[in-house]
Amino acid sequence: MIALAIVLSIVVLLLSVLVAGLLRSHADILKALHDLGAGVGEPTGSDPHNQSSARAAGPQGPISVPLTMGPPLPGERSSISAPTIAGVTPSGDALAVAPSGSDQLTLLAFLSSGCASCAGFWKDFHRPDELGLPPRTRLVVVTKGPEMEIPGEVTAQAPPGLPVVMSTEAWGDYEVPGSPFFVLVDGNSGRRIGEGVANQFSQVAELVRRAQVDAGEFAEGSRGQPHAEGLDGPERELANDRELTAAGILPGDPSLYPSSLADVCPPDVGDPHPNRTPIGMAN
Amino acid sequence: MATLRAHGIEAPLPGGFEGRIFMRSSIGEEAPFPVAQFATFALPEEVGDFGGGAVTLMGADDIFTTLFEYGPESLGTRLFARQGFPRSLSPDNFLPYVLRRGLGGQSGTQWFFTEAGRPFTLYVVLGSHARRRSLVPRVNGLLANLAISPSPEPSLPSGARWN
Known part of the structure; x- marks a missing residue:
């Protein structure tokens, strides 16, 4: 025993x-x-899905957490800033987009021309009316720069009228883990308010709607005024050119280049400020 | 600071500015030349060379600037006699009637000059003439660092073209 x-x-x-x-x-x-x-x-x-709340807390105290979708993002991501994106267009022009400082939302779609899961988004962007994005939301596509993407391939995928910036630096600035990836920026606060991965654009549109509800006051903008009546944009300038040509005023006509206010307003009309600086030649 | 570079124009952008440097497609015998546009608001995709389609979207605190290059036939003409870019503007340079499109409250200025052997016009619109004293320093912050290099490629033959 x-x-x-x-x-x-x-x-x-x-x-x-x-x-x-x-x-x-x-x-x-x-x-x-x-x-x-x-x-x-x-x-x-904390829950892994809420890691961003910890990283969002800066020295000034807690900051609202970006909405996330898809799998948790890498833990070392620590920024919610939204710097200006500068790069080139697929046609070789230069383009910079500043998501901050406006009263609208900017949705940045980080895509690649070759990734299979991006193909659906490129296709969706050809039907902008069906994207389901709320008003006052600007969509901008960001690919890597020409050193890592073939501009011709991007051109083939990109729909006309949609701004596409090729900038590898932007992928670093926004800590993009891979493509496709979406970032939503609130122009008023200049911060990212949503980010993540999605399989379908409807998921992204839902993220934007949720963020818009959280942000509150995007429905009524305060900056833009409905100045435009009739023609606007390049068509307006072209119509002006045609009118001038029809009136016999051709490029180089002296009347187009007044050297003083008196050339614009005849003396008998009366200039309230006769000593004002000549147009275009002011100091 | 984000920097735009294209067509022999380099533009470091102060905070809050966005922009583009582009050349339009050639139509007929027209020879396109570079256009640079900068704004403190979201530029629409389709904007006229001198802000058509954009200036109507401006708020009171907004700025729109365009830098438009002319053809080499303009070199040496009286209009482009000024040598060098206007780096610093003053509030007095802005007048409500120096606008391509007269919109209430706005203010503008336009300069013709030659820089690096290239003829340009600089056109700036302020969202509010009344606020020009606070807006002009921001314009100068943009202009101070703009750089224009000699034409990157041989000049193309050009026909008459409106701007």
């Missing part, structure tokens, strides 16, 4: 050592995963 008790005690002791070893091994694994940024065993106890 005594011998059996001794054997059982030894067995229990061995099992205890084994369990302790397993627990330590498990702790080492969790620690390694945490160091890799997998979010397991987070000391704060």
Whole structure:
């Protein structure tokens, strides 16, 4: 009986050592995963999906968390700023888009010309009326720069009328983990208010709608005034040119280049400020 | 600071500005020349060379600027006699009637000059003439760092063209 008790005690002791070893091994694994940024065993106890709340808290205190969709983003991402995106267009012109400083939302679609999962988005963008984006939302496509993308391929995919910026730097600035990837910027606050991966554009549109509801007051803009009546844009300038040509005023006509206000307003009309600086030649 | 570079024009953009430097497609015998546009608001995709389609969207605190190159036949003419880019404008340079499209409250200025052997006009619109004293320093912040290099390629033959 005594011998059996001794054997059982030894067995229990061995099992205890084994369990302790397993627990330590498990702790080492969790620690390694945490160091890799997998979010397991987070000391704060936060949900992996809410990691952005921790990283969004800056020195000024907590900042509202960007909405996310798709899988959790890498833990080392730490910025919510929305810098200006500068690059080139597929045709070789230069283009810079400033998502901040306006009273609208800007949806940045980081796409590649070759990725299979981007193809559906490129196709959707050919039907802008069916995208389902709320009013006052500007859509901008950002691909990597010409050193990593073939401009001709991007041109073939991009619909006319949609701004496309080729900028590898922007992918770094916005910490884009891969394509396709979407970032929503609130122009008023100049911050990213949503980001993530989606399989269909309807998911992105839903993200925009949710963000718009959170942001509140995009429905009634305060900046733009409905000045435009009749023709506008390049058509208006072209129509003006035609009128001038029909009136016999051709390029180079002296009447187009007044050197003083008197050339514009005859003296008998009366200039309230006769000593004003000549047009176009002011100091 | 984001920087735009194309067609021999380099433009570091101060915060809040966006822009584009482009050449329109050639129509008939017209020879297109570079146009650079800068704005503190979202530029629509289709904008006239001198802001048609954009200036109507401006708020009171907004700025629109265009830098338009003319053909080499303009070189040496009296209109482009001024040598060098106007780097610093003053509020007094802006007048409500110097506008391609007269819109209430707005204000504009236009300059013709030659820089790096290329004839240009600079046209700036302020969203509010009344606020020109606070807006002009922002314009100058843009103009201060604009750089124009000699024409990157041989000049193309050009026909008469309206701007």
